[in-house]
Amino acid sequence: MKTSMNSKRNSKAYLYLAPWIIGMLVLQLYPFVVSIYYSLCNYTGLADPVFIGADNYIRLFTKDKEFQKSLWATVQYTLYTVPCKIIMSLLIALLLNKGRKGIGAMRTLYYLPSLFGGSIAVAILWKVMFMDNGLVNALLNLVGIETVSFFGNPKTALPTLSSLEVWQFGSSMVMFLAALKQVPASLYEAARIDGAGRLRSFFSVTIPQISPIIFFCIIMQTVNALQNFTSAFVITAGGPVKSTYMLGLKLYNDGFLYNKMGYASATSWIIFILVVGFTLVLFASSKFWVFYGDES
Amino acid sequence: MSKKQKNRIKEVVMYAVLIIVGLVMIYPLIWMFFASFKSNQEIYGSLAILPESFSWEAYVDGWKGFGGNTYAHFFKNSFLLVMPTTLLTVASSALTAYGFARFDFRGKKLMFMLLLSTLMLPNAILVIPRYAIFRTLKVLDSYWPFYLMGAFACYPFFTYMLIQFLRGLPRDLDESAYIDGCGTLKTFTHILLPLLKPALFSAGLLQFLWTYNDYFNSLIYINSVSKYTVSLALRLSLDAESVVVWKNVMAMSCVAVLPVVVLFFFCQKYFVEGIATTGLKG
Numbered sequence: 127m128k129t130s131m132n133s134k135r136n137s138k139a140y141l142y143l144a145p146w147i148i149g150m151l152v153l154q155l156y157p158f159v160v161s162i163y164y165s166l167c168n169y170t171g172l173a174d175p176v177f178i179g180a181d182n183y184i185r186l187f188t189k190d191k192e193f194q195k196s197l198w199a200t201v202q203y204t205l206y207t208v209p210c211k212i213i214m215s216l217l218i219a220l221l222l223n224k225g226r227k228g229i230g231a232m233r234t235l236y237y238l239p240s241l242f243g244g245s246i247a248v249a250i251l252w253k254v255m256f257m258d259n260g261l262v263n264a265l266l267n268l269v270g271i272e273t274v275s276f277f278g279n280p281k282t283a284l285p286t287l288s289s290l291e292v293w294q295f296g297s298s299m300v301m302f303l304a305a306l307k308q309v310p311a312s313l314y315e316a317a318r319i320d321g322a323g324r325l326r327s328f329f330s331v332t333i334p335q336i337s338p339i340i341f342f343c344i345i346m347q348t349v350n351a352l353q354n355f356t357s358a359f360v361i362t363a364g365g366p367v368k369s370t371y372m373l374g375l376k377l378y379n380d381g382f383l384y385n386k387m388g389y390a391s392a393t394s395w396i397i398f399i400l401v402v403g404f405t406l407v408l409f410a411s412s413k414f415w416v417f418y419g420d421e422s
Numbered sequence: 423m424s425k426k427q428k429n430r431i432k433e434v435v436m437y438a439v440l441i442i443v444g445l446v447m448i449y450p451l452i453w454m455f456f457a458s459f460k461s462n463q464e465i466y467g468s469l470a471i472l473p474e475s476f477s478w479e480a481y482v483d484g485w486k487g488f489g490g491n492t493y494a495h496f497f498k499n500s501f502l503l504v505m506p507t508t509l510l511t512v513a514s515s516a517l518t519a520y521g522f523a524r525f526d527f528r529g530k531k532l533m534f535m536l537l538l539s540t541l542m543l544p545n546a547i548l549v550i551p552r553y554a555i556f557r558t559l560k561v562l563d564s565y566w567p568f569y570l571m572g573a574f575a576c577y578p579f580f581t582y583m584l585i586q587f588l589r590g591l592p593r594d595l596d597e598s599a600y601i602d603g604c605g606t607l608k609t610f611t612h613i614l615l616p617l618l619k620p621a622l623f624s625a626g627l628l629q630f631l632w633t634y635n636d637y638f639n640s641l642i643y644i645n646s647v648s649k650y651t652v653s654l655a656l657r658l659s660l661d662a663e664s665v666v667v668w669k670n671v672m673a674m675s676c677v678a679v680l681p682v683v684v685l686f687f688f689c690q691k692y693f694v695e696g697i698a699t700t701g702l703k704g
Contacts, residue, residue: 149574157551
């Protein structure tokens, strides 16, 4: 009797899950599968897709000079921003974690830039601040450094875009702060009794204890960085000489500007493969440095 | 030097570092505000933070917008896009979370796996097929793509966040309600939803923020200037005139970030909790 009642009750779950199931099938699973097919097609978005095999991929890797630059810019951007962001947020979180007075206000201060995420306003702000006669160059001139053409030089354009991303380290910081509070004080005490200094207890207690959160943040930040679009689109439009032409921007231009949606789908799969690749490498590395409490 | 003195000096140095770095962090935002009062000449090559004179001219000029649409119109559009999307997302995510957290049904494991994998699925790969779907549905150049994605729980972060939260609520609560003759829906709306309020609020705030800030999706789905959101309008303002009047652009940028800042200061606690539990973008 009870089981039949339970199963009747449990079957109602499908009712509650119905919107999600429809969304899952139609707007997640189907797009995912069909994008493989599109990537193997000549698809303008206007006419039906025509199957052409691996041509799009072959063109990406052999004929499209833009693509190599794009791939390199994307990887560089990820390698610049993710470590900087994680280190910045960890350092600030450590300083804020001491329970000093006015910490709440400080946390707000440091979090503020992150509120604006990928918004246009801050992208424009960066464009204005780093222009040739902008604020940053005025500061550099003051200390005797010659004007740097931040967005005119392929060497400086990508790092300048990266600085905008690093500026917004707030959400990792908030997560690290929450994680640091969870570290039992007894562990620090034990480390102190064993004669560990500040630095030693940081590397032997703090880092292992919060390593799952660090790991999680690195993964999320990597997935985001690999898909960056807004800053490159608004500030540099991919230039100069395609040095900031990241894959997200290439995907948009090919797909939505030039109506090469099949080709753009192939690019999206390269992004996906990068995401999976980076994630796998991180997971493989995790057994050396990520510490889960239930292991001894 | 005594140990106490040493500690005191350390303390002072730490504070100094925190304050200086903090000021460097928000300096761009302060500069943005004051730049909205400066002429182009004042902005070019100048270090002065304060403008020569204060007048709200740039705000009046910038607000006029372009193509016969003022920023009042763009703001209205932004809210027409963001508010329903946020409400639909929260509602659909809560229902889904209830289904996952409180029922045992066939295929649950598989479905939960699917949910987790969508968490990691990059948006870039879904964009083109989704665009094709929305074109087939004839809803391009409207806010329906956003509404539909909200209504059908296509933002797995919030679903996941609410599942985690629901799992933290004791199951005895709904068991006893069920024994008292409450149906599953009533149990949900009368017992669980009230307890879920803070989490729902956090999810709503984050979704509001992300949708409001989002540029990529608005750029793809919306074409007519009359339907432009604040983000799209701001971007267009860079091209609208041959010589950009920066103070107008800076003024409208300040206005554009204002709702977010106000919301943040009023609901800081929920923001921080939402981020600490899901901890995502930005």
